[in-house]
Amino acid sequence: EYDSDGTPRIARVVKPIYGIQQAGRRLQRMLFAWLLDQGFAQLDDSDGCVFTRSHADGEILTIGVYVDNLQIVHSARLNGKGRGPDGCAYNAFMDRLAAEWDVVDEGPMEDLLGIEIEYLPSGSIKLHQTTYIRKLIERFCPDGYRTDASTKLPYSSTFLQSVADALAAPAGLHPELVKELQERIGCLLYAATSTRPDIAFPVQYLCRCLHRPTPALIAETDHVFAYLARHSSAGLTYDRPATRLSGHTDASWETAASTSGWVVQWQGAALHWGSRKQPCVALSTCEAEIIALSEGAKDMVYFRKLVSGLNAPEPGPSSLATDSQSARDVSYNPQHHDRMKHVQRRHFFVRDMVESFELEVPFVRTADNVADMFTKPMKNPNEFHKLRRLIMNES
Numbered sequence: 030e031y032d033s034d035g036t037p038r039i040a041r042v043v044k045p046i047y048g049i050q051q052a053g054r055r056l057q058r059m060l061f062a063w064l065l066d067q068g069f070a071q072l073d074d075s076d077g078c079v080f081t082r083s084h085a086d087g088e089i090l091t092i093g094v095y096v097d098n099l100q101i102v103h104s105a106r107l108n109g110k111g112r113g114p115d116g117c118a119y120n121a122f123m124d125r126l127a128a129e130w131d132v133v134d135e136g137p138m139e140d141l142l143g144i145e146i147e148y149l150p151s152g153s154i155k156l157h158q159t160t161y162i163r164k165l166i167e168r169f170c171p172d173g174y175r176t177d178a179s180t181k182l183p184y185s186s187t188f189l190q191s192v193a194d195a196l197a198a199p200a201g202l203h204p205e206l207v208k209e210l211q212e213r214i215g216c217l218l219y220a221a222t223s224t225r226p227d228i229a230f231p232v233q234y235l236c237r238c239l240h241r242p243t244p245a246l247i248a249e250t251d252h253v254f255a256y257l258a259r260h261s262s263a264g265l266t267y268d269r270p271a272t273r274l275s276g277h278t279d280a281s282w283e284t285a286a287s288t289s290g291w292v293v294q295w296q297g298a299a300l301h302w303g304s305r306k307q308p309c310v311a312l313s314t315c316e317a318e319i320i321a322l323s324e325g326a327k328d329m330v331y332f333r334k335l336v337s338g339l340n341a342p343e344p345g346p347s348s349l350a351t352d353s354q355s356a357r358d359v360s361y362n363p364q365h366h367d368r369m370k371h372v373q374r375r376h377f378f379v380r381d382m383v384e385s386f387e388l389e390v391p392f393v394r395t396a397d398n399v400a401d402m403f404t405k406p407m408k409n410p411n412e413f414h415k416l417r418r419l420i421m422n423e424s
Contacts (some may be wrong), residue, residue, distance in 0.1 A: 069081060090118050155264050156266025170251065180255040182256065183228045184230075206246075209247065221233075224265050224416060233306075265422065266298055276329050279401050280404060288306060290321060298422035322351055326349060404416070
């Protein structure tokens, strides 16, 4: 619209409403201040969206905030009406919340952002994306998908060659496939980073070719979809008995940029994992492994802070294993200076954490290194599924 002089008018937002950019931040500022007034403490060192409150009788009340969703973890035993024992902290908090905010109690959490939560009879909790995966299959494989033995793995035997050919091809060779490939990989990324570490490696590799799609890469995404359809109900199962944090790292030394892989596990299953192209050219396998170790160390240190804030502190250094004896040695001692002096200081973060007794770096055999599946294609389906069971805690 224009005023009488022909000058364009600008609309000023008087009150933030749902959907505009500052609405989420305004809600956060109000909600966080309210939670602090209720006696909750914010996990500033690890996750500022998690709040905990201590109670003299040992009752647990922890709240996770995601925009306008509250996920409440508590120890109160609820009845059929969703109420705890008389006088419990859970009841008092829910009453205060309902009195001061317009809220809907949806009961036990069954899903969040496409991630489904299943409560097992053993007391374990399983996170999976079965419904999300089935929707992907319907969308991208309307004519059906392959069911042959090759789909036991999330990549074909020619996967690396297909990626190499795409990267070597001239840019703009198949412009009609750009959007399709990006849509496919974008959807796969959400599964790969949420509950499906078993497809993290192929999805990460395919991301390198987003600007150079080829029919062969479309076929590779079809292969991943076929694999997911074959194992649509797979997910992460977290056990009830208390366990310690543990992690594994690995690297695939390559001519150009190597690949780092790491995974941090807690309560039997993976908490976080990564498969990433290294930002520099490693001149040796030891250097590539050190870079991977430092990436895993950053995640491990973060989760040590998180579990400490949740009143489950690690009693000593956390284990971050590697199958490289030389990388393990360098993590403890600055030896081989002439061979390692060119390595950037930030890649020796793991050494700092070892010296401060945050981490320990044990050596494991390659066959026992579960991070191996994040750095390279595996040829043996049995070995792949063995590692998948260990990482995702499948029975």
